[in-house]
Structure formats: C-alpha cells, structure tokens
Amino acid sequence: TPPGTIDFYGTGGYMHTGIDFGAACGTPVYAAAAGEVFSSGWNSADGGGWRVKIDHGVVQGNTLTTIYYHNSSIVVSNGQRVSQGQLIAYSGNTGNSTGCHAHFETWLNGRAVDPMGLL
Numbered sequence: 001t002p003p004g005t006i007d008f009y010g011t012g013g014y015m016h017t018g019i020d021f022g023a024a025c026g027t028p029v030y031a032a033a034a035g036e037v038f039s040s041g042w043n044s045a046d047g048g049g050w051r052v053k054i055d056h057g058v059v060q061g062n063t064l065t066t067i068y069y070h071n072s073s074i075v076v077s078n079g080q081r082v083s084q085g086q087l088i089a090y091s092g093n094t095g096n097s098t099g100c101h102a103h104f105e106t107w108l109n110g111r112a113v114d115p116m117g118l119l
Helices: none
Strands: 004-006 015-018 019-022 028-030 033-043 049-059 062-071 087-091 101-108 112-113
Touching: 004 028, 033 062, 062 087
Parallel strands: none
Antiparallel strands: 004 015, 019 101, 028 087, 033 049, 049 062, 062 101, 101 112
C-alpha cells in the first residue's frame, strides 16, 4: 500500500504515511540505516501495534527518522544503537492492520515523505 488516504473501514479514511510490503508474519525486518532506537514497544495511540522508531541523525543536511509498525515482535530496545541491515523486528499484523505485512515510514525534518524516493 503506498502513501496516501486509505479508508479500510468506511469511516472517511486516514492518511497512510508509509508503505506496506507484503510479508508473511514473522518475516525479519531490518534497519534501513544506522542509528539509535528512540521508541520501541507497543503503541496503541495511533494503531501501530508493536513498533520501532530509529533516529538516524542528520543525513545530507536533513534529520532522518524511520518507523516500522505492526510487527509481531521487536528485538531492540530504547537507546540501542543499530547498524544498517541489523535485525530489529519481525513483521506482523498488530494494531490497526488488515493482514501480515512490513510497514515502513521515512520522516525528513519531522515530516513524513514517501519512502520510495529514498530507497
């Protein structure tokens, strides 16, 4: 599922700020780049389920954050430094989700941007 407005439940929709990659539950999820985990655990506030947020610092003049939602489990903790390609979670169907997948978001300077432009 690409970024944009989604209306799964017929309630008017919401802004989907990331992309969803089809993946069986339990598929390994890896860090897109090196950084520090600043939020990991259950997130009921926005329906993300088990999530991981990584601060990658300043990259080419922009602050970069990546977010991984709906995981079945996470294997990193707050304050942990991770390297690019390091296992951080396993894909799942937690929170507001309609099936197993890997949800990935990128934020530059505090604003969500289409991850496909950075991959």
